[in-house]
Each structure stands twice: as C-alpha cells, then as structure tokens.
Amino acid sequence: MIGFILRRMIQAVVVLLVVAFVSFVLFNYVGDPINGMVGQDTSIADREKLREELGLKDPITTRFIRFVGDAAQGEFGLSYRTTEHVGRMIFVRMPATLELSFVAAVFALVFGIAMGVYTGLYPRHWFSRLLQAISLIGISLPTFLIGILLILFFAVTLRWLPSFGRGDTVDLGGWTTGFLTLTGLRALILPSITLGLFQLTLIMRIVRSEMLEVMRTDYIKFARARGLSNRAVHFGHALKNTLVPVITVTGLQLGAIIAFAIVTETVFSWPGMGQLFVQSVFFADIPVMSAYLLLIAFLFVLINLIVDLLYYAVDPRLRSAQSAMRVR
Amino acid sequence: MAARTALGRLFGRVRQSDLLWSFRSSKTTMVAGVVVGVMFLASFLAPWIAPQDPYDPASLSLSDAMKPPVFSDRGFWLCPGGYELREGACAEEAKGSWQFPLGTDDQGRDLLSTILYGTRLSLVVGFASIALAMVLGIGLGLLSGYAGGALDAFLMRVADVQLTIPAILIALTLDGIVRGIVSTQRHEEIALFVIVFSIGLSLWVQFARTVRGSVMVERTKDYVAAARIIGVSSGGIMLRHILPNTLGPVFVISTINLAVAIITEATLSFLGVGLPPTQPSLGTLIRVGNDYLFSGEWWITVMPGIALAVLILGVNLLGDWLRDALNPKLR
Numbered sequence: 307m308i309g310f311i312l313r314r315m316i317q318a319v320v321v322l323l324v325v326a327f328v329s330f331v332l333f334n335y336v337g338d339p340i341n342g343m344v345g346q347d348t349s350i351a352d353r354e355k356l357r358e359e360l361g362l363k364d365p366i367t368t369r370f371i372r373f374v375g376d377a378a379q380g381e382f383g384l385s386y387r388t389t390e391h392v393g394r395m396i397f398v399r400m401p402a403t404l405e406l407s408f409v410a411a412v413f414a415l416v417f418g419i420a421m422g423v424y425t426g427l428y429p430r431h432w433f434s435r436l437l438q439a440i441s442l443i444g445i446s447l448p449t450f451l452i453g454i455l456l457i458l459f460f461a462v463t464l465r466w467l468p469s470f471g472r473g474d475t476v477d478l479g480g481w482t483t484g485f486l487t488l489t490g491l492r493a494l495i496l497p498s499i500t501l502g503l504f505q506l507t508l509i510m511r512i513v514r515s516e517m518l519e520v521m522r523t524d525y526i527k528f529a530r531a532r533g534l535s536n537r538a539v540h541f542g543h544a545l546k547n548t549l550v551p552v553i554t555v556t557g558l559q560l561g562a563i564i565a566f567a568i569v570t571e572t573v574f575s576w577p578g579m580g581q582l583f584v585q586s587v588f589f590a591d592i593p594v595m596s597a598y599l600l601l602i603a604f605l606f607v608l609i610n611l612i613v614d615l616l617y618y619a620v621d622p623r624l625r626s627a628q629s630a631m632r633v634r
Numbered sequence: 635m636a637a638r639t640a641l642g643r644l645f646g647r648v649r650q651s652d653l654l655w656s657f658r659s660s661k662t663t664m665v666a667g668v669v670v671g672v673m674f675l676a677s678f679l680a681p682w683i684a685p686q687d688p689y690d691p692a693s694l695s696l697s698d699a700m701k702p703p704v705f706s707d708r709g710f711w712l713c714p715g716g717y718e719l720r721e722g723a724c725a726e727e728a729k730g731s732w733q734f735p736l737g738t739d740d741q742g743r744d745l746l747s748t749i750l751y752g753t754r755l756s757l758v759v760g761f762a763s764i765a766l767a768m769v770l771g772i773g774l775g776l777l778s779g780y781a782g783g784a785l786d787a788f789l790m791r792v793a794d795v796q797l798t799i800p801a802i803l804i805a806l807t808l809d810g811i812v813r814g815i816v817s818t819q820r821h822e823e824i825a826l827f828v829i830v831f832s833i834g835l836s837l838w839v840q841f842a843r844t845v846r847g848s849v850m851v852e853r854t855k856d857y858v859a860a861a862r863i864i865g866v867s868s869g870g871i872m873l874r875h876i877l878p879n880t881l882g883p884v885f886v887i888s889t890i891n892l893a894v895a896i897i898t899e900a901t902l903s904f905l906g907v908g909l910p911p912t913q914p915s916l917g918t919l920i921r922v923g924n925d926y927l928f929s930g931e932w933w934i935t936v937m938p939g940i941a942l943a944v945l946i947l948g949v950n951l952l953g954d955w956l957r958d959a960l961n962p963k964l965r
Contacts, residue, residue, distance in 0.1 A: 321795055324795065332811065332814075442947070442950075442951075443943075443947070445950065446893075446943060446946045446947040446950050447943050447946075448897045448900055448901055448904075448942065448943075448946070449901065450900075450901055450904045450905075450920070451920065451939045451942065451943060454920065454924060454927065454935060454936075454939065455936075455939070457927060458927060458932055458936070462927060462928060462932070469928075561799075561800070562800045565799075565800040565802060565803045566800065566802065568802070568803075568806070568905070569802070569901055569904070569905065572904075572905055583806070584806070584905050584906070584907065586810070587806050587807070587809060587810035587813065587907050588813070588906060588907055589813075590810055590811075590813040590814035592810075592814055595807065595810050599803075599807060602803065603799075606799070
C-alpha cells in the first residue's frame, strides 16, 4: 500500500511540474513582464538593467526552478491589471470559492444519493419517473442558464433570496466565512444549487443504475432470506456496494465544481477566485491566470490522491497490491 | 445513371436499416429529431426566413424596443386581440404583438430573428469545433493505437491529464493566451476561430481514446494481416482498413460532444470571452439580456435561453438514442 501511495504521489508531482511549466512559459513568453512594470519613457538601457536585476537573463532551467520555488511560497509577482500581489489577490478570494464549492458538493452528494436510492429501489413509481425527467433537464441546461432562471424566480419575482454577493461575512484570522451569519447562509443557497445541480443529476444516475444492478444479485436475496429488515438490506448491503463509483465520480467532479465555480460566480457576482480568473482572461492578465491554473492543478491532484486513498477505506478487495495494479 | 442506381440502393439500405426502425419506434427520439431538424433548418435559412435583419441598423426602430412576447401576461392575456381592456391595464408599449412574436430587445431587434441568427452561429461553432476535435482525436488515436510503444504511452498520459481538467477551463485559458498575444480589435475579428480552436482542442481526448481502443482490437485481426501481406502501407491500412471499423463509436461521441461544444461556446460567450456582441451567438444574447433581468424585461434573456435549452436537450436525446441503437449489446 505504501508503494502504491508513493507511486501516486510521484505521478502527482509530475503532473504539477508539467502544469507549472505551462504556467512558467505563459508567464515568461506571453507579453513582456518588463512592460508591465515600467513606464513608456524608460530607456532601453534601464530596461536591460532591470532585466538583469530580475534575473530574466539567467538560463531557462534556473528561472524555472526559481519560478517553482516562488510558486510554492505563493509568490507570483504583480498583476498586470491592478498591480496588486497576485498571491494575495487569490488568497483573499479563496474562501469564497471553497465555501461555495463545498456547499455545492454536499448538496449534490446528499440529494443525489437520496434521489438515486429512491429511483433505484422503485424504478416504476411515478415519482421516480418525475425525478428521472428532471435529471435529464438538469443535464441539458447549462449552468449559467440555471442560475439565471433561479434568480428570475427566487430573487426577482418572489424576492425570497438575494441574487448577488456573499452577504455579511465574519473574518476568522484571514479566512472570511459566510457560514456564521444569516445573510451569508441565505446568499449561499441559490449559487450552491446552481453549481451542484449538474453533479446532483450525475450522482443520482450512477447510484440509480448501480442500485438496480445490485438489487438483482444473490447476496441481496440471501440477506432477505436471513430476514434482515428492508432498511438493513437497502442501506447496509445495497447502498454500500454502490459507493466505489460514486466516490470516483464525486472526486473527479469536485475538480469540475471548483472549475465551474467560474461560471456560477459570474452569474451571482460572487467575490471568488473564478470571477477573478474570468476578469484576468478578459484583460489577458497573465500572472493571475498562471497562478490560478497552478492552484487549480494543485487542488485537482490533491483531490485525486484523496480519492485513491478513499478506495482503500471503502473496498477491502483493493487492499492487496495486485488488485491495486489492476484497478489502475 | 450509375450514380442514380447507387443512390437508390443507398435509400433502400437506409429504409430497411435497423437504425431507422429504432428511430421510428421511440416517440421521444422522433420528437427530438423533428425539433432539432427544424432548428437546424430554420437557423441555416435565417437570412431568408427571419422576419427582420437584426444587424442592419436601417431595419431597427427604437420605438419598438422592449416589447414583450405575444403570449406575455402584459400582452396577450390582458388584451386578447390587442385592444385595450381596462384603463391603463394594457398600455400601448407593454403590448405584445404578432409583429414581434417573442418580443424585442433594448435596441428594438426582433428576438425571433436574433435567436435564429444566434442559433446559426452556435451551430457553426459547435460543428466546426467537433470537426476539429474529431480530426485531431482520430488522427492521434490511430497513431497511438497503431504505433504503440513510447508514443502511445506519452499521448495517453497527456490525454489522462487533460481529461481531469474541465473543457471550459482549457478553453478559457487558450482564449486568455490569444488575448495576450493579439490586440483587442484583432481579437474581435478572429474571435470565431479562437473559440472553435479552443473548444476543439479541449474535446479531442475522448475521440482519441475511443479510436485507440478500437484500433488495438482491430489491428490484431486477420484482415489487417492480409492487407499487410499484399503490401498495403501502414498509412493505407490505418485509413482504409482500420478507420472505417472504428467509426460507429466516433459517430456517437460526436453527437454527444456536439451538445458539450454548444454548451461550452454558450458559457464562454456568456462569460464575455466568447463571441462579441457584434456577432452574437445564443450565449452572447443571454448575457446581453441578463442586464435587463432586474428591470422586468425577462424575455430578452429567457427566450434565447429556452432556444438554447431545447437545442441541447434535443441533441442530447438524439445522442442517447444513437448510443443505444449502435450498441450491439443492447439489441
């Protein structure tokens, strides 16, 4: 098992280095970093001097190693657009995005599994058919359209919930949270539904098809023959065996949720990293873009690693080294 | 004459095929097929059938701005036939009319016409980026599956990494890079190509993987060995012998990915980094209309939204059907 984890970690580091290299190339060759720092009337000699001082004339390998070292410390230089520190800009907006993504993921998991179990157990019930139809619409509507429709109904027409911003936030030593105020929690509702709906339908469909399959197996019949209650059969035996694909998909989709926060944050004017990224794409603000990409890649890799470890916790068959190879 | 009989034989084959039978045996699929077909046709004929040319300033009049759709509660229901029911209940400017069945936007453009033109652009971008992804994916997939070895390992590693990153993020980044290289004005001119390139490049992986998988199966078969023995070149074997046998799944993937491409394009345009307002796709129309959501003119954003949702739902349903119909396991 330690060998497996080590292999996974080496893979993760390789992926991170590749993304870091892409970021580095972006940073250094798209636009001239010097132009972003000096005024129009700086002489060429001064520019060359600055270039020398900043180490831009060092060999590419030295510069890349320095870039990785700086990135590890959250140092990405100044934004072309606002001349703020990029690391700081992203760090300030990170809590908003992570809280939104977290709530959306929990929403998708809880409702997705519940709806999946129900439609899997009673596939012919009218309510299951209704849920199925809704899930097809949920998969077909683009995220931003769902957001707009929710705003139209719950914010503009009914005036129940706010349509933009985070509400009041509490500062917990650099981490601003919206979980502790009423307006903060209310502001989370519509964006997290918008963000989680696609993943909800996905999880529901997977749980449903897995449940349908598992309920036909012999060990379910045997569990019934032993006189176990419906609850024990459905949740203790059937649901537990559908969890491996659910974990895979949820893990991969967590990355998608953080990425799609870009769209949701734009619709709801949510002050997170995604909104920052869209603005930086719009203004070709390369330092912010490359820092964001690197951060997202880091989150992706971290999530994938955690998912791999979770397999071990859920599926005992994977604990032998041989089958670990096979699953890979 | 020969061509005509060949065509006749083709029609005969289509009429007796399993595909057509399974198409006609599912009501949902038929409805989806008809809806998508009508939308394709109407949008490609937009310059001839649209009631108005929304991008010709001469045909616009600001006095027509912000008209609700004909069935809106401020129009049709309060004023059947269009005359005034009660005092002030149906002011002239709040009345929907058949002149603008889906209402008008802030410039007085007929929404039906802008939607027809917008759907056209969305479809053009969708098809073009799928074509790009298909060429790229099939090419690399064939190469990867046929050559094997280090090249195969490298390409599939790249594909693995790219598959974990959502298409929208890749497309956004590519767009940002292009913006960093070219000027803003130039960017607007080439926006269409940039977006096709971005989406196409973000969708090739699935094609490559599928084709590679089929090639690995096909290349061990006897007909490939036979072709090699009679001296067909590697390229010839790949393109003429192996490729045709991998096209079924490719067809299914392109249909499903067409929906993904349309959604991605709409999302990018909605974010303001896709097609500019001078050549608006459905996504751009929704973005522009979004500004009027709070002042009560909901139809400016909802109408293109419905068009987009119906289009994607239809394409998705067709894709699902195609996947099941071409899957021999389900027969």
